[in-house]
Amino acid sequence: MRLEYFLLIDRIADLNLADRTIRTDATVPTSSTIFEGHFPGYPLMPGVLLIETMAQTSGWLIIALTKFTRMPFFAAVNEAKLRSFVTPGQKLDVTASIEHEGSGFARTRAEIRHDGKLICNAGLTFRLVEFPSPDFRVNMEKVAREIAFPMEALAHG
Amino acid sequence: MSSTFDTVANIISETCDIEREKITPESHAIDDLGIDSLDFLDIAFAIDKAFGIKLPLEQWTQEVNDGKASTEQYFVLKNLSARIDDLIAAKGAPA
Numbered sequence: 001m002r003l004e005y006f007l008l009i010d011r012i013a014d015l016n017l018a019d020r021t022i023r024t025d026a027t028v029p030t031s032s033t034i035f036e037g038h039f040p041g042y043p044l045m046p047g048v049l050l051i052e053t054m055a056q057t058s059g060w061l062i063i064a065l066t067k068f069t070r071m072p073f074f075a076a077v078n079e080a081k082l083r084s085f086v087t088p089g090q091k092l093d094v095t096a097s098i099e100h101e102g103s104g105f106a107r108t109r110a111e112i113r114h115d116g117k118l119i120c121n122a123g124l125t126f127r128l129v130e131f132p133s134p135d136f137r138v139n140m141e142k143v144a145r146e147i148a149f150p151m152e153a154l155a156h157g
Numbered sequence: 158m159s160s161t162f163d164t165v166a167n168i169i170s171e172t173c174d175i176e177r178e179k180i181t182p183e184s185h186a187i188d189d190l191g192i193d194s195l196d197f198l199d200i201a202f203a204i205d206k207a208f209g210i211k212l213p214l215e216q217w218t219q220e221v222n223d224g225k226a227s228t229e230q231y232f233v234l235k236n237l238s239a240r241i242d243d244l245i246a247a248k249g250a251p252a
Contacts, residue, residue, distance in 0.1 A: 075195055102205055104215040105198045
């Protein structure tokens, strides 16, 4: 995770277009200014960032399914449960699947586990729109390469 | 009125917390019921699921933006219900 850039996923570990599922790795940094305030002497990963981590994982799945023709913008948290505290240094296993792919929107189910234990889960909604500009898409492709997005999977999907 | 309309009206009532009695076939989802685009995504999701279809929202929006269609054609509920019936018929599913 690079919290200062709001890049919460380290790597795409698995992308299955047939099953419409994705799995990503995300390790909470050992130090961040966020932990200085949340909370002093008792650092906890904010729940909203865990939800964002699930949203970004879902987003990459949607980008893969739409073959980089649509940008998913986070629109709604349908439900979310934050079940356990997450602390600095923890390695998170994030998964997401498509609940429904509508016209111009998609809903996903996502969850985060640590050492196999369910940490949190959510149902999320995204608006799917054309990339706002060519540069926007180029930047997304750059980030995709950084997190090992399997471009070859699109050719075979 | 058709069962399609009743299903749609019930979905809108439950999704947007609007009294069922206020929802009529003549209601315009946006202008009369005050449903915004985000709430309409929830409605579209529920309609897609209930009828096993995919409302072509992107196409409808494009047609309205291009001036080729009016919002009434898609968002007055009797018209929306008719569109849903068309989509059901097109996919060969039981109405």
